Amino acid sequence: MTGGPDLLIVGAGPAGMSAAVVARRHGLDVLVVDEQSAPGGQIWRNIETAADTSRAGILGKAYSDGADVVRRFRASGAGYLPGARVWHLEPGPRAFIAQNGVARCIDANAILLATGAQERPLPFPGWTLPGVMTVGAAQILLKSSGQIPDEPVWIAGTGPLSLLYAIQLLKAGGRIAGFLDTAPSANLAGAFRELAGAFLGAPGDMLKGFGWLMALRRQVRFIGNVKEIEAIGNEALERLRYITANGRSATVDARLLFVHEGIVPTIHPTLALGCKHIWNAAQDSFAPDLDTWGETSVSDVFVAGDGARIGGAQAACHLGELAALRVAAKAGRLSRAQLAAVAAPVRKRLKAALAIRPFLDRLYRPRSAVFVPPEATLVCRCEEVSAARILEQAAAGRPDPNQVKAFTRAGMGPCQGRQCSYTVASLLAAKEGRTVPDVGLYRVRPPFKPITLAELAALDAGAVIP
Protein backbone atom coordinates (compact mmCIF):
# COMPACT_ATOMS: atom_id res chain seq x y z
CA MET A 1 0.00 0.00 0.00
CA THR A 2 1.16 3.54 -0.64
CA GLY A 3 0.06 6.89 0.66
CA GLY A 4 0.78 6.05 4.29
CA PRO A 5 2.05 8.68 6.72
CA ASP A 6 5.70 9.70 7.11
CA LEU A 7 5.40 8.78 10.77
CA LEU A 8 2.87 6.47 12.42
CA ILE A 9 2.78 6.88 16.20
CA VAL A 10 1.23 4.19 18.39
CA GLY A 11 0.04 5.70 21.67
CA ALA A 12 -1.20 9.19 22.57
CA GLY A 13 0.50 9.54 25.93
CA PRO A 14 3.32 11.99 26.79
CA ALA A 15 5.86 10.45 24.38
CA GLY A 16 3.48 9.96 21.46
CA MET A 17 1.91 13.43 21.69
CA SER A 18 5.28 15.20 22.08
CA ALA A 19 6.69 13.29 19.12
CA ALA A 20 3.67 14.22 17.00
CA VAL A 21 4.08 17.92 17.81
CA VAL A 22 7.80 17.94 16.91
CA ALA A 23 7.35 15.85 13.76
CA ARG A 24 4.60 18.18 12.54
CA ARG A 25 6.83 21.19 13.28
CA HIS A 26 9.32 19.72 10.80
CA GLY A 27 6.67 19.18 8.16
CA LEU A 28 6.11 15.44 8.48
CA ASP A 29 2.77 13.83 7.77
CA VAL A 30 1.87 12.20 11.10
CA LEU A 31 -0.82 9.73 12.14
CA VAL A 32 -1.39 8.82 15.81
CA VAL A 33 -3.38 5.70 16.76
CA ASP A 34 -4.40 5.12 20.36
CA GLU A 35 -6.37 2.53 22.29
CA GLN A 36 -8.10 5.08 24.53
CA SER A 37 -11.01 7.26 23.52
CA ALA A 38 -9.15 10.49 24.34
CA PRO A 39 -5.49 11.60 24.32
CA GLY A 40 -3.32 11.67 27.47
CA GLY A 41 -2.11 8.11 28.01
CA GLN A 42 -2.49 6.63 31.48
CA ILE A 43 -0.75 9.49 33.31
CA TRP A 44 -2.98 12.23 31.84
CA ARG A 45 -5.98 10.04 31.25
CA ASN A 46 -9.21 11.92 30.59
CA ILE A 47 -7.42 15.24 31.19
CA GLU A 48 -9.52 17.18 28.67
CA THR A 49 -12.72 16.37 30.54
CA ALA A 50 -11.35 16.29 34.08
CA ALA A 51 -9.29 19.49 33.89
CA ASP A 52 -12.25 21.72 34.76
CA THR A 53 -13.69 19.54 37.52
CA SER A 54 -12.90 19.20 41.23
CA ARG A 55 -10.99 16.07 40.28
CA ALA A 56 -8.13 18.15 38.88
CA GLY A 57 -7.47 19.60 42.34
CA ILE A 58 -7.46 16.13 43.86
CA LEU A 59 -5.13 14.72 41.22
CA GLY A 60 -2.61 17.57 41.54
CA LYS A 61 -0.37 19.70 39.34
CA ALA A 62 1.54 16.87 37.64
CA TYR A 63 -1.81 15.74 36.24
CA SER A 64 -3.03 19.21 35.25
CA ASP A 65 0.29 19.82 33.46
CA GLY A 66 -0.90 17.34 30.84
CA ALA A 67 -3.64 19.68 29.60
CA ASP A 68 -1.12 21.89 27.83
CA VAL A 69 0.59 18.95 26.08
CA VAL A 70 -2.79 17.63 24.91
CA ARG A 71 -3.74 21.10 23.62
CA ARG A 72 -0.54 21.37 21.61
CA PHE A 73 -1.09 17.86 20.23
CA ARG A 74 -4.65 18.70 19.19
CA ALA A 75 -3.39 21.83 17.44
CA SER A 76 -0.44 20.11 15.74
CA GLY A 77 -2.29 18.95 12.64
CA ALA A 78 -1.41 15.30 13.26
CA GLY A 79 -4.03 12.74 12.24
CA TYR A 80 -5.53 11.01 15.26
CA LEU A 81 -7.42 7.71 15.49
CA PRO A 82 -8.76 7.05 19.02
CA GLY A 83 -10.18 3.68 20.04
CA ALA A 84 -7.78 1.90 17.67
CA ARG A 85 -5.85 -1.26 18.59
CA VAL A 86 -2.59 -2.23 16.90
CA TRP A 87 -2.64 -6.03 16.70
CA HIS A 88 0.31 -6.80 14.43
CA LEU A 89 3.52 -5.13 13.21
CA GLU A 90 5.91 -6.06 10.41
CA PRO A 91 9.25 -4.72 9.25
CA GLY A 92 8.79 -2.23 6.45
CA PRO A 93 7.44 -0.89 8.73
CA ARG A 94 3.80 -1.81 8.51
CA ALA A 95 1.10 -1.80 11.20
CA PHE A 96 -2.22 -3.62 11.34
CA ILE A 97 -4.92 -1.87 13.31
CA ALA A 98 -8.55 -2.47 14.23
CA GLN A 99 -10.95 0.40 14.80
CA ASN A 100 -14.76 0.62 14.77
CA GLY A 101 -15.09 -3.02 13.80
CA VAL A 102 -12.74 -2.82 10.80
CA ALA A 103 -9.14 -4.01 10.47
CA ARG A 104 -6.69 -2.29 8.18
CA CYS A 105 -3.07 -2.09 7.30
CA ILE A 106 -0.94 1.07 7.36
CA ASP A 107 2.47 1.37 5.71
CA ALA A 108 4.55 4.21 7.11
CA ASN A 109 8.05 5.50 6.48
CA ALA A 110 8.66 5.18 10.21
CA ILE A 111 6.76 3.88 13.22
CA LEU A 112 7.16 5.18 16.75
CA LEU A 113 5.89 2.86 19.48
CA ALA A 114 4.92 5.06 22.41
CA THR A 115 2.96 2.34 24.16
CA GLY A 116 4.13 3.12 27.69
CA ALA A 117 4.21 0.73 30.56
CA GLN A 118 2.10 -1.70 32.50
CA GLU A 119 2.15 -2.36 36.22
CA ARG A 120 4.61 -5.08 37.13
CA PRO A 121 2.83 -8.42 37.52
CA LEU A 122 2.75 -9.18 41.26
CA PRO A 123 1.34 -12.65 41.89
CA PHE A 124 0.39 -13.63 45.44
CA PRO A 125 -2.17 -16.08 46.83
CA GLY A 126 -5.67 -14.73 46.23
CA TRP A 127 -4.72 -11.98 43.76
CA THR A 128 -7.49 -13.05 41.37
CA LEU A 129 -10.33 -12.42 43.86
CA PRO A 130 -12.81 -9.64 43.11
CA GLY A 131 -11.89 -6.86 45.53
CA VAL A 132 -8.18 -7.07 44.67
CA MET A 133 -7.07 -4.50 42.09
CA THR A 134 -3.93 -2.62 41.21
CA VAL A 135 -3.28 0.88 42.54
CA GLY A 136 -3.00 1.99 38.91
CA ALA A 137 -6.49 0.66 38.23
CA ALA A 138 -7.88 2.58 41.21
CA GLN A 139 -6.21 5.77 40.03
CA ILE A 140 -7.54 5.30 36.49
CA LEU A 141 -11.04 5.02 37.98
CA LEU A 142 -10.51 8.32 39.78
CA LYS A 143 -9.20 10.05 36.64
CA SER A 144 -11.54 8.64 34.05
CA SER A 145 -14.71 8.01 35.99
CA GLY A 146 -14.42 10.25 39.04
CA GLN A 147 -15.01 7.35 41.39
CA ILE A 148 -13.43 6.19 44.63
CA PRO A 149 -13.95 3.20 46.94
CA ASP A 150 -17.07 3.48 49.08
CA GLU A 151 -15.42 1.72 52.02
CA PRO A 152 -11.97 1.70 53.67
CA VAL A 153 -9.27 0.15 51.50
CA TRP A 154 -5.97 -1.57 52.18
CA ILE A 155 -3.05 -0.53 50.02
CA ALA A 156 -0.04 -2.86 49.75
CA GLY A 157 2.96 -1.97 47.67
CA THR A 158 5.94 0.17 46.85
CA GLY A 159 6.71 2.99 44.51
CA PRO A 160 5.69 6.61 44.09
CA LEU A 161 2.30 5.67 42.60
CA SER A 162 1.16 3.90 45.80
CA LEU A 163 1.97 6.98 47.88
CA LEU A 164 0.50 9.39 45.35
CA TYR A 165 -2.78 7.50 45.02
CA ALA A 166 -3.11 7.20 48.82
CA ILE A 167 -2.75 10.97 49.14
CA GLN A 168 -5.21 11.61 46.30
CA LEU A 169 -7.72 9.20 47.83
CA LEU A 170 -7.58 10.94 51.21
CA LYS A 171 -7.99 14.32 49.50
CA ALA A 172 -11.06 12.96 47.67
CA GLY A 173 -12.67 11.94 50.96
CA GLY A 174 -11.81 8.25 50.72
CA ARG A 175 -10.73 6.14 53.68
CA ILE A 176 -7.64 3.95 54.04
CA ALA A 177 -7.79 1.01 56.45
CA GLY A 178 -4.04 0.53 56.33
CA PHE A 179 -0.96 1.00 54.18
CA LEU A 180 1.37 -1.99 53.90
CA ASP A 181 4.74 -0.74 52.68
CA THR A 182 6.37 -3.71 50.92
CA ALA A 183 9.73 -2.11 50.07
CA PRO A 184 12.45 -4.17 51.75
CA SER A 185 14.32 -2.11 54.35
CA ALA A 186 17.52 -3.54 52.84
CA ASN A 187 16.88 -1.23 49.86
CA LEU A 188 17.72 1.80 52.00
CA ALA A 189 21.50 1.33 51.86
CA GLY A 190 21.55 1.30 48.06
CA ALA A 191 19.08 4.15 47.82
CA PHE A 192 21.14 6.22 50.24
CA ARG A 193 24.06 6.22 47.80
CA GLU A 194 21.79 7.82 45.18
CA LEU A 195 20.23 10.30 47.59
CA ALA A 196 22.53 13.24 46.83
CA GLY A 197 22.07 12.89 43.08
CA ALA A 198 18.31 12.77 43.48
CA PHE A 199 18.19 15.82 45.77
CA LEU A 200 20.47 17.85 43.53
CA GLY A 201 18.69 16.79 40.34
CA ALA A 202 15.07 16.84 41.48
CA PRO A 203 14.75 18.68 44.81
CA GLY A 204 11.07 19.47 44.23
CA ASP A 205 10.06 15.87 43.54
CA MET A 206 12.09 14.59 46.47
CA LEU A 207 10.44 17.02 48.89
CA LYS A 208 7.02 16.19 47.46
CA GLY A 209 7.65 12.45 47.96
CA PHE A 210 8.83 12.86 51.54
CA GLY A 211 5.82 15.08 52.18
CA TRP A 212 3.46 12.34 51.00
CA LEU A 213 5.21 9.75 53.15
CA MET A 214 5.06 11.93 56.26
CA ALA A 215 1.40 12.79 55.68
CA LEU A 216 0.47 9.13 55.26
CA ARG A 217 2.34 8.01 58.34
CA ARG A 218 0.50 10.69 60.28
CA GLN A 219 -2.98 9.97 58.93
CA VAL A 220 -3.25 6.22 58.37
CA ARG A 221 -2.16 2.94 59.91
CA PHE A 222 1.24 2.41 58.28
CA ILE A 223 3.02 -0.95 58.46
CA GLY A 224 6.52 -1.12 56.99
CA ASN A 225 8.76 -3.89 55.68
CA VAL A 226 5.89 -6.22 54.72
CA LYS A 227 7.29 -9.38 53.15
CA GLU A 228 4.24 -11.44 52.17
CA ILE A 229 0.55 -10.81 51.60
CA GLU A 230 -2.36 -13.17 51.00
CA ALA A 231 -5.92 -12.34 49.92
CA ILE A 232 -8.53 -14.67 51.39
CA GLY A 233 -12.17 -15.12 50.39
CA ASN A 234 -14.63 -17.29 48.49
CA GLU A 235 -16.39 -15.29 45.79
CA ALA A 236 -14.64 -12.05 46.75
CA LEU A 237 -11.99 -10.66 49.10
CA GLU A 238 -12.95 -11.14 52.76
CA ARG A 239 -9.68 -11.05 54.67
CA LEU A 240 -6.09 -9.99 54.16
CA ARG A 241 -3.11 -11.68 55.81
CA TYR A 242 0.31 -10.07 55.92
CA ILE A 243 3.69 -10.98 57.35
CA THR A 244 6.46 -8.47 57.98
CA ALA A 245 10.16 -9.20 57.54
CA ASN A 246 10.60 -9.37 61.31
CA GLY A 247 7.93 -12.07 61.59
CA ARG A 248 4.91 -10.04 62.66
CA SER A 249 1.78 -11.52 61.16
CA ALA A 250 -1.86 -10.43 61.18
CA THR A 251 -5.13 -11.28 59.47
CA VAL A 252 -7.56 -8.41 59.02
CA ASP A 253 -11.02 -7.98 57.51
CA ALA A 254 -10.81 -6.43 54.05
CA ARG A 255 -13.19 -5.85 51.17
CA LEU A 256 -10.82 -3.91 48.93
CA LEU A 257 -7.07 -4.30 48.46
CA PHE A 258 -5.00 -2.23 46.02
CA VAL A 259 -1.54 -3.54 45.14
CA HIS A 260 1.41 -2.07 43.23
CA GLU A 261 5.07 -2.98 42.73
CA GLY A 262 6.21 -0.47 40.14
CA ILE A 263 5.83 -0.53 36.39
CA VAL A 264 7.62 -2.26 33.50
CA PRO A 265 7.89 -1.30 29.81
CA THR A 266 5.23 -2.59 27.41
CA ILE A 267 7.25 -4.93 25.19
CA HIS A 268 4.61 -7.06 23.46
CA PRO A 269 4.80 -4.99 20.23
CA THR A 270 8.61 -5.04 19.98
CA LEU A 271 8.77 -8.73 20.94
CA ALA A 272 6.23 -9.56 18.23
CA LEU A 273 8.23 -7.55 15.71
CA GLY A 274 11.42 -9.43 16.59
CA CYS A 275 13.33 -6.40 17.87
CA LYS A 276 16.44 -7.10 19.94
CA HIS A 277 15.88 -6.64 23.69
CA ILE A 278 18.18 -6.06 26.63
CA TRP A 279 17.85 -6.79 30.34
CA ASN A 280 17.60 -3.64 32.46
CA ALA A 281 18.95 -4.93 35.78
CA ALA A 282 18.24 -1.70 37.68
CA GLN A 283 14.54 -1.98 36.80
CA ASP A 284 14.28 -5.81 36.80
CA SER A 285 12.74 -5.79 33.35
CA PHE A 286 13.40 -6.30 29.65
CA ALA A 287 13.49 -3.33 27.31
CA PRO A 288 13.99 -2.93 23.58
CA ASP A 289 17.62 -2.34 22.59
CA LEU A 290 17.66 1.23 21.30
CA ASP A 291 20.17 3.68 19.86
CA THR A 292 20.46 7.18 21.32
CA TRP A 293 17.43 8.32 19.26
CA GLY A 294 15.19 5.44 20.24
CA GLU A 295 15.53 3.39 17.04
CA THR A 296 15.19 -0.38 17.55
CA SER A 297 17.18 -3.12 15.81
CA VAL A 298 14.41 -3.12 13.16
CA SER A 299 15.05 -0.23 10.79
CA ASP A 300 12.70 2.78 11.06
CA VAL A 301 10.91 1.40 14.11
CA PHE A 302 11.40 3.61 17.18
CA VAL A 303 10.37 3.35 20.82
CA ALA A 304 9.99 6.34 23.18
CA GLY A 305 8.66 6.89 26.68
CA ASP A 306 8.21 4.36 29.46
CA GLY A 307 8.17 1.64 26.79
CA ALA A 308 11.90 2.28 26.40
CA ARG A 309 12.72 2.46 30.10
CA ILE A 310 10.73 3.67 33.07
CA GLY A 311 11.44 7.38 33.40
CA GLY A 312 8.14 9.16 33.98
CA ALA A 313 6.09 11.61 31.92
CA GLN A 314 8.66 14.40 31.55
CA ALA A 315 11.38 12.05 30.32
CA ALA A 316 8.83 10.41 28.02
CA CYS A 317 8.08 13.77 26.36
CA HIS A 318 11.78 14.35 25.68
CA LEU A 319 12.35 10.82 24.34
CA GLY A 320 9.38 11.32 22.01
CA GLU A 321 10.86 14.62 20.79
CA LEU A 322 14.26 13.02 20.12
CA ALA A 323 12.74 10.15 18.13
CA ALA A 324 10.66 12.59 16.07
CA LEU A 325 13.74 14.72 15.33
CA ARG A 326 15.63 11.67 14.10
CA VAL A 327 12.72 10.61 11.87
CA ALA A 328 12.58 14.16 10.46
CA ALA A 329 16.34 14.07 9.78
CA LYS A 330 16.06 10.69 8.06
CA ALA A 331 13.34 12.17 5.87
CA GLY A 332 15.71 14.99 4.91
CA ARG A 333 13.91 17.72 6.86
CA LEU A 334 16.97 18.44 9.02
CA SER A 335 20.68 18.33 8.24
CA ARG A 336 23.02 16.42 10.51
CA ALA A 337 24.28 19.65 12.04
CA GLN A 338 20.75 20.98 12.55
CA LEU A 339 19.71 17.72 14.18
CA ALA A 340 22.57 17.86 16.66
CA ALA A 341 21.86 21.49 17.47
CA VAL A 342 18.13 21.01 18.04
CA ALA A 343 18.60 17.80 20.02
CA ALA A 344 21.23 19.12 22.46
CA PRO A 345 18.86 21.10 24.73
CA VAL A 346 16.33 18.24 24.65
CA ARG A 347 19.01 15.81 25.83
CA LYS A 348 19.90 18.20 28.64
CA ARG A 349 16.28 18.34 29.81
CA LEU A 350 16.03 14.54 29.50
CA LYS A 351 19.03 14.10 31.77
CA ALA A 352 17.46 16.38 34.38
CA ALA A 353 14.14 14.51 34.17
CA LEU A 354 15.91 11.20 34.84
CA ALA A 355 17.99 12.46 37.78
CA ILE A 356 15.67 10.99 40.42
CA ARG A 357 15.41 7.53 38.80
CA PRO A 358 18.49 5.74 40.22
CA PHE A 359 17.23 6.64 43.71
CA LEU A 360 13.66 5.49 43.02
CA ASP A 361 14.81 2.28 41.29
CA ARG A 362 16.88 1.30 44.32
CA LEU A 363 14.47 2.43 47.02
CA TYR A 364 11.46 0.68 45.48
CA ARG A 365 13.07 -2.47 44.11
CA PRO A 366 10.45 -5.18 44.75
CA ARG A 367 10.86 -7.89 47.38
CA SER A 368 11.76 -11.40 46.16
CA ALA A 369 8.23 -12.86 46.58
CA VAL A 370 7.04 -10.53 43.80
CA PHE A 371 9.25 -12.44 41.37
CA VAL A 372 9.08 -15.93 42.91
CA PRO A 373 5.70 -16.30 44.66
CA PRO A 374 4.66 -19.12 47.03
CA GLU A 375 3.83 -22.41 45.25
CA ALA A 376 0.06 -22.20 45.77
CA THR A 377 -0.13 -18.86 43.90
CA LEU A 378 -1.90 -18.75 40.53
CA VAL A 379 0.82 -17.51 38.22
CA CYS A 380 -1.22 -17.49 35.00
CA ARG A 381 -4.48 -15.73 35.87
CA CYS A 382 -6.14 -16.62 32.56
CA GLU A 383 -5.56 -20.36 32.47
CA GLU A 384 -5.25 -20.73 36.25
CA VAL A 385 -1.82 -22.34 36.42
CA SER A 386 -0.09 -22.36 39.82
CA ALA A 387 3.58 -21.72 40.61
CA ALA A 388 3.81 -25.34 41.76
CA ARG A 389 2.85 -26.58 38.28
CA ILE A 390 5.46 -24.37 36.64
CA LEU A 391 8.10 -25.72 39.03
CA GLU A 392 7.02 -29.30 38.21
CA GLN A 393 7.77 -28.57 34.57
CA ALA A 394 11.25 -27.38 35.47
CA ALA A 395 11.78 -30.57 37.50
CA ALA A 396 10.65 -32.64 34.51
CA GLY A 397 13.36 -31.09 32.38
CA ARG A 398 11.41 -28.51 30.39
CA PRO A 399 13.34 -25.35 31.05
CA ASP A 400 12.08 -23.16 28.20
CA PRO A 401 9.07 -20.87 28.81
CA ASN A 402 7.59 -21.87 25.46
CA GLN A 403 7.73 -25.54 26.43
CA VAL A 404 6.15 -24.75 29.80
CA LYS A 405 3.44 -22.86 27.92
CA ALA A 406 2.73 -25.82 25.64
CA PHE A 407 2.50 -28.28 28.52
CA THR A 408 0.55 -26.18 31.05
CA ARG A 409 -1.33 -23.57 28.94
CA ALA A 410 0.27 -20.82 31.09
CA GLY A 411 0.44 -17.78 28.81
CA MET A 412 -2.13 -19.09 26.32
CA GLY A 413 -5.12 -17.19 27.68
CA PRO A 414 -6.48 -13.84 26.52
CA CYS A 415 -3.77 -11.73 28.23
CA GLN A 416 -1.14 -13.62 26.20
CA GLY A 417 1.39 -13.71 28.99
CA ARG A 418 1.19 -10.05 29.97
CA GLN A 419 0.56 -11.13 33.59
CA CYS A 420 2.62 -14.35 33.82
CA SER A 421 5.57 -14.13 31.43
CA TYR A 422 7.99 -12.57 33.93
CA THR A 423 6.88 -14.87 36.75
CA VAL A 424 7.36 -18.04 34.68
CA ALA A 425 10.84 -16.83 33.72
CA SER A 426 11.68 -15.98 37.35
CA LEU A 427 10.41 -19.34 38.65
CA LEU A 428 12.41 -21.29 36.06
CA ALA A 429 15.49 -19.17 36.76
CA ALA A 430 15.22 -19.65 40.52
CA LYS A 431 14.70 -23.40 40.19
CA GLU A 432 17.66 -23.90 37.90
CA GLY A 433 20.09 -21.32 39.26
CA ARG A 434 19.90 -19.30 36.05
CA THR A 435 19.10 -15.65 35.42
CA VAL A 436 15.85 -14.26 34.00
CA PRO A 437 17.54 -12.83 30.86
CA ASP A 438 19.08 -16.26 30.27
CA VAL A 439 15.67 -17.99 30.56
CA GLY A 440 13.86 -15.35 28.48
CA LEU A 441 10.15 -14.79 27.84
CA TYR A 442 7.40 -16.39 25.77
CA ARG A 443 7.41 -15.90 22.01
CA VAL A 444 4.76 -13.27 21.20
CA ARG A 445 2.64 -13.90 18.14
CA PRO A 446 0.02 -11.88 16.29
CA PRO A 447 -2.64 -10.86 16.89
CA PHE A 448 -1.18 -9.40 20.10
CA LYS A 449 -4.45 -7.57 20.78
CA PRO A 450 -7.79 -9.33 20.31
CA ILE A 451 -9.65 -8.83 17.02
CA THR A 452 -12.91 -10.37 15.92
CA LEU A 453 -13.24 -12.53 12.81
CA ALA A 454 -15.51 -9.85 11.36
CA GLU A 455 -12.77 -7.23 11.81
CA LEU A 456 -10.22 -9.53 10.22
CA ALA A 457 -12.55 -10.30 7.32
CA ALA A 458 -12.85 -6.57 6.64
CA LEU A 459 -9.07 -6.16 6.25
CA ASP A 460 -8.35 -3.91 3.25
CA ALA A 461 -8.34 -5.73 -0.05
CA GLY A 462 -4.81 -5.97 -1.36
CA ALA A 463 -3.20 -5.96 2.06
CA VAL A 464 -1.03 -8.88 3.03
CA ILE A 465 -2.71 -11.01 5.65
CA PRO A 466 -0.09 -12.11 8.17
Next chain:
Amino acid sequence: MFRKLQSLDEEVTVYVDGVAVPAEANESVAAVLLRQSPVWARTAPVSCSRRAPYCMMGVCFDCLATVDGIASTQTCLTPVRDGMLVLRQKGRRSVRP
Protein backbone atom coordinates in the same frame (compact mmCIF):
# COMPACT_ATOMS: atom_id res chain seq x y z
CA MET B 1 -17.52 -1.20 45.93
CA PHE B 2 -16.96 2.18 44.24
CA ARG B 3 -18.94 5.40 44.28
CA LYS B 4 -18.98 8.52 42.12
CA LEU B 5 -17.57 11.69 43.65
CA GLN B 6 -20.26 13.73 41.94
CA SER B 7 -23.69 13.04 40.53
CA LEU B 8 -23.70 11.63 37.02
CA ASP B 9 -23.01 14.05 34.21
CA GLU B 10 -24.76 13.19 30.90
CA GLU B 11 -26.56 10.17 32.32
CA VAL B 12 -27.18 7.15 30.10
CA THR B 13 -28.63 3.72 30.82
CA VAL B 14 -26.89 0.40 30.25
CA TYR B 15 -28.27 -3.07 30.92
CA VAL B 16 -26.09 -5.41 32.99
CA ASP B 17 -27.47 -8.95 32.78
CA GLY B 18 -30.82 -7.36 31.94
CA VAL B 19 -30.86 -4.87 34.83
CA ALA B 20 -31.00 -1.18 33.91
CA VAL B 21 -28.19 0.75 35.61
CA PRO B 22 -27.23 4.43 35.32
CA ALA B 23 -23.89 5.35 33.78
CA GLU B 24 -22.04 8.43 32.59
CA ALA B 25 -21.43 8.98 28.89
CA ASN B 26 -17.89 7.96 27.89
CA GLU B 27 -16.90 6.22 31.10
CA SER B 28 -15.79 2.61 30.67
CA VAL B 29 -18.13 -0.35 31.01
CA ALA B 30 -15.71 -1.76 33.63
CA ALA B 31 -16.15 1.38 35.76
CA VAL B 32 -19.91 0.76 35.72
CA LEU B 33 -19.47 -2.91 36.70
CA LEU B 34 -17.41 -1.79 39.70
CA ARG B 35 -20.41 0.16 41.05
CA GLN B 36 -22.68 -2.91 41.01
CA SER B 37 -23.07 -5.40 43.84
CA PRO B 38 -21.64 -7.97 43.85
CA VAL B 39 -18.74 -6.88 41.65
CA TRP B 40 -17.69 -9.27 38.91
CA ALA B 41 -17.31 -9.34 35.11
CA ARG B 42 -16.82 -12.98 34.19
CA THR B 43 -15.98 -16.39 35.57
CA ALA B 44 -12.62 -18.03 34.95
CA PRO B 45 -12.54 -20.80 32.33
CA VAL B 46 -11.09 -23.56 34.54
CA SER B 47 -12.34 -23.08 38.12
CA CYS B 48 -15.37 -20.94 37.19
CA SER B 49 -14.43 -18.58 40.04
CA ARG B 50 -15.54 -14.96 39.70
CA ARG B 51 -13.24 -12.30 38.26
CA ALA B 52 -13.55 -8.53 38.35
CA PRO B 53 -11.74 -5.69 36.56
CA TYR B 54 -8.18 -5.74 37.91
CA CYS B 55 -5.85 -3.49 35.85
CA MET B 56 -8.26 -1.06 34.09
CA MET B 57 -5.72 -0.53 31.30
CA GLY B 58 -6.17 -3.48 28.99
CA VAL B 59 -3.44 -5.84 30.18
CA CYS B 60 -5.17 -8.35 32.50
CA PHE B 61 -8.27 -9.32 30.51
CA ASP B 62 -10.22 -10.15 33.68
CA CYS B 63 -12.87 -7.54 32.80
CA LEU B 64 -13.99 -9.45 29.70
CA ALA B 65 -17.74 -9.52 29.14
CA THR B 66 -20.18 -9.86 26.26
CA VAL B 67 -20.99 -6.33 25.09
CA ASP B 68 -23.70 -5.82 22.47
CA GLY B 69 -23.30 -9.41 21.39
CA ILE B 70 -19.50 -9.44 21.11
CA ALA B 71 -17.94 -11.91 23.54
CA SER B 72 -14.65 -11.33 25.36
CA THR B 73 -14.86 -7.55 25.00
CA GLN B 74 -12.33 -5.69 27.17
CA THR B 75 -14.80 -3.63 29.18
CA CYS B 76 -12.09 -1.34 30.61
CA LEU B 77 -11.37 -0.14 27.04
CA THR B 78 -15.02 0.12 25.98
CA PRO B 79 -16.89 3.40 26.58
CA VAL B 80 -20.55 3.05 27.54
CA ARG B 81 -23.30 3.97 25.13
CA ASP B 82 -26.98 4.53 25.91
CA GLY B 83 -28.88 1.24 25.71
CA MET B 84 -25.75 -0.92 25.73
CA LEU B 85 -26.30 -4.59 26.60
CA VAL B 86 -23.66 -6.05 28.91
CA LEU B 87 -23.70 -9.73 29.82
CA ARG B 88 -21.29 -11.12 32.38
CA GLN B 89 -19.39 -13.92 30.71
CA LYS B 90 -19.43 -17.43 32.14
CA GLY B 91 -16.65 -19.95 31.60
CA ARG B 92 -15.00 -20.67 28.28
CA ARG B 93 -16.04 -18.95 25.07
CA SER B 94 -17.52 -21.01 22.32
CA VAL B 95 -17.69 -20.32 18.59
CA ARG B 96 -21.42 -20.98 18.82
CA PRO B 97 -23.41 -18.06 20.23
